Ligand SMILES: Nc1ncnc2c1ncn2[C@@H]1O[C@H](COP(=O)(O)OP(=O)(O)OP(=O)(O)O)[C@@H](O)[C@H]1O
């Protein structure tokens with residue numbers, strides 16, 4: 001379902017080039033639960049953004065369900081991002097002028113759902129991450145871990161086939177973090193593909209496989225968790 | 226050195242009041258290394274902001290070195306914040322238009338240091354957190370854990386007497402996280418007072434005491450780590 005071939009990603013800063021990915025090959029099957037681990041700055045978020053169709057590589061190919069993503073039209077890409085992929089960002093990326101409920105309802109608007117159904121579904125997902133009493137708060141009126149949970153809720157509200165979670169428990173105590181892992185495990189049992197970046201070995205052990213990345217290269221892609 | 230008496234903090238959202246702290250008493254001696262733990266949303270960051278003179282309580286008193294902080298003039302407060310306290314924010318709060326080096330040099334400007342000395346000191350601290358090769362990057366051109374390390378560097382560059390770190394290792398792998406704890410331990414051995422919010426028990430065990438907070442109240446303030 002997800003296959004990358006020799007992905008290279010360079011950033012240019014003036015005359016200096018920073019190579020964030022140096023030839024990355026990953027293959028992830030439908031329904032897998034994969035953890036990605038590696039040192040700070042090793043390229044994990046960069047890889048996640050390419051897999052999530054939010055960024056394109058400098059070189060190399062990315063195939064999603066057999067389709068080469070670089071060949072897709074902008075409109076097809078937008079559809080995939082909205083319907084197939086749910087992304088939990090490392091820095092949350094919530095919309096600051098919308099409250100918690102509206103932030104989580106947003107992905108459902110493209111699904112053509114009525115307002116009543118969108119609100120119902122968003123409330124349900126927010127209840128599952130323990131935020132029923134924060135629906136009207138804006139992101140700046142939340143704690144760090146509450147923002148992280150809103151980001152998680154927003155990523156899963158649409159029931160996407162693929163969930164990409166970039167360090168989803170970094171701001172959560174072990175209780176709340178455990179609740180999130182339960183949610184991901186349930187979704188995976190229902191057939192969703194989960195790809196999760198984490199620095200926490202306990203979290204990584206929930207996955208069935210750990211991909212290790214170092215200096216922009218896959219170090220070991222097939223470690224059983 | 227730090228003493229709070231029945232701190233209460235309320236936030237108002239329209240007609241609704243959210244009580245984030247419900248009568249918090251803490252006493253922290255000079256040179257202690259204290260960890261603060263508790264569930265997401267329990268009031269840890271709120272307490273840290275009051276201790277760091279960045280926010281004032283709704284009720285209750287806060288004494289810093291015997292001085293009641295609410296009695297201080299704005300200019301005295303600014304001086305304390307800049308010289309006595311180093312704050313690592315949970316969401317980093319780096320200045321987006323300045324590069325890494327300039328972000329870390331900033332606190333040194335009030336110390337009346339020459340530019341040459343400021344640059345030298347900032348580079349030294351950035352080397353200690355492993356970011357010597359990222360000095361000219363802007364915050365948006367860094368990984369999450371690199372931003373966290375810049376925030377840490379900025380908080381300690383001024384050698385402040387009190388270091389307040391709000392979840393300083395949440396975005397770091399265990400190697401980089403261990404390096405940060407080494408830095409804090411060294412600073413503590415040199416007499417600096419360290420107050421650190423963390424969700425990580427391994428991190429908390431570096432401290433000599435753990436303060437537990439729950440629903441805006443101190444649950445247990447004297448657990449030996
Ligand atoms: N500006 C605000 N307006 C309204 N409520 C707020 C505001 N800021 C924080 N809160 C609420 O106050 C409570 C305490 O927030 P705080 O940031 O101190 O929690 P925390 O213990 O640091 O949590 P975390 O571990 O998730 O970072 C939370 O329930 C939060 O929703």
Ligand SMILES: Nc1ncnc2c1ncn2[C@@H]1O[C@H](COP(=O)(O)OP(=O)(O)OP(=O)(O)O)[C@@H](O)[C@H]1O
Pocket residue numbers: 011012013018019020038039040041042043044045046047090359362365366367368369370371396397398
């Ligand atoms: N816009 C950019 N311009 C220049 N370099 C960048 C940019 N974004 C990221 N980088 C660099 O690319 C490298 C990989 O970044 P990435 O965010 O993928 O790391 P990461 O593995 O997610 O790290 P962390 O665990 O700290 O989140 C880092 O060294 C970073 O400095």
Ligand SMILES: [Mg+2]
Pocket residue numbers: 044045046090166368369370
């Ligand atoms: Mg990252």
Ligand SMILES: [Mg+2]
Pocket residue numbers: 143144145269270271315391
């Ligand atoms: Mg907090």
